[in-house]
Amino acid sequence: MGLGTVRVGTEHVYDDLREVSAALYKKALTDLPPDVRQSVGAAHDREEGSARRRLQVMVKAIETSDETGIIVCQDTGICVFYVEIGTELPVNGARLTRALREGIALASERHSLRSSIVHPLTRENRQDNTGAGVPAVHVGFADGGDGLDVLLIPKGSGSENMSFLTMLSPADGQDGVKKYILDRVIEAGPRPCPPTIVGVGLGGTADQCAALAKKATLRPVGQPHPEPEIAEFERRMLEAINATGIGPQGLGGATTAFAVHVEYAWTHISMNPVALNIQCWRGERARAVVGSDGTVTYGY
Numbered sequence: 001m002g003l004g005t006v007r008v009g010t011e012h013v014y015d016d017l018r019e020v021s022a023a024l025y026k027k028a029l030t031d032l033p034p035d036v037r038q039s040v041g042a043a044h045d046r047e048e049g050s051a052r053r054r055l056q057v058m059v060k061a062i063e064t065s066d067e068t069g070i071i072v073c074q075d076t077g078i079c080v081f082y083v084e085i086g087t088e089l090p091v092n093g094a095r096l097t098r099a100l101r102e103g104i105a106l107a108s109e110r111h112s113l114r115s116s117i118v119h120p121l122t123r124e125n126r127q128d129n130t131g132a133g134v135p136a137v138h139v140g141f142a143d144g145g146d147g148l149d150v151l152l153i154p155k156g157s158g159s160e161n162m163s164f165l166t167m168l169s170p171a172d173g174q175d176g177v178k179k180y181i182l183d184r185v186i187e188a189g190p191r192p193c194p195p196t197i198v199g200v201g202l203g204g205t206a207d208q209c210a211a212l213a214k215k216a217t218l219r220p221v222g223q224p225h226p227e228p229e230i231a232e233f234e235r236r237m238l239e240a241i242n243a244t245g246i247g248p249q250g251l252g253g254a255t256t257a258f259a260v261h262v263e264y265a266w267t268h269i270s271m272n273p274v275a276l277n278i279q280c281w282r283g284e285r286a287r288a289v290v291g292s293d294g295t296v297t298y299g300y
């Protein structure tokens with residue numbers, strides 16, 4: 001496990017947060033969240049034939065990673081941080097962002113992680129899993145809070161490549177939204193390494209909608225949306241997606257997705273944006289919560 005305390009209020013806090021970031025990267029790649037483990041296990045017990053055999057491979061990958069510390073899947077992903085800074089915490093956002101980025105580079109060197117990050121045109125690879133704009137860091141502020149919440153997802157390319165955005169017409173209504181989601185999951189087929197978590201963004205602006213879809217994938221499996229109407233929409237979409245029979249790794253079966261998660265924002269009267277961001281079976285995420293006394297608690 002990573003650093004247990006950071007020296008809040010001192011110049012050393014950024015060195016310590018670099019170590020926390022490095023620990024989070026290793027943890028996310030090697031220690032899958034309990035809800036994902038439970039989902040893989042339950043699907044394994046439910047499925048038969050080739051679907052069960054694919055799930056058996058996933059169970060084995062998790063066990064091997066637990067025993068050896070080897071990453072669960074070869075893809076080291078593209079790192080995305082979600083940071084919430086308590087407004088009472090004396091932290092400089094720019095230096096924090098730099099520390100998180102340096103932590104990714106540090107972990108890459110320390111654990112010999114494959115560098116997956118390249119320049120979009122020249123394909124130059126710095127060999128440290130960073131580059132301009134990577135890791136992506138989303139920052140929010142907790143009014144009156146005195147701690148720090150850092151969540152990391154190193155998103156695998158197989159599932160990130162299966163990202164979609166459209167601007168439907170309001171006249172398309174809920175049926176149009178449901179059809180778009182289902183059609184995209186069918187189009188994605190085996191490529192996002194199902195069973196997946198299907199993140200859906202509804203409303204907002206185009207960029208906001210895409211961000212909501214990714215945010216939706218962060219919610220633990222088994223935790224429906226707090227609003228009953230949205231939770232019901234999630235449940236029905238999951239049912240429809242699993243009825244496609246795409247199944248684990250696209251080889252057929254009853255479990256194409258572990259969950260459908262929706263996040264929404266209100267939108268313009270003449271807009272109806274819908275976005276999908278799919279998370280693969282690995283469902284990697286790791287979290288560090290830093291208290292006002294500097295104590296670090298690691299989780300998911």
Ligand code: SF4
Nearest residue numbers: 073156158159193280
């Ligand atoms: S999509 Fe996920 S499970 Fe598939 S190769 Fe990438 S990281 Fe691995």
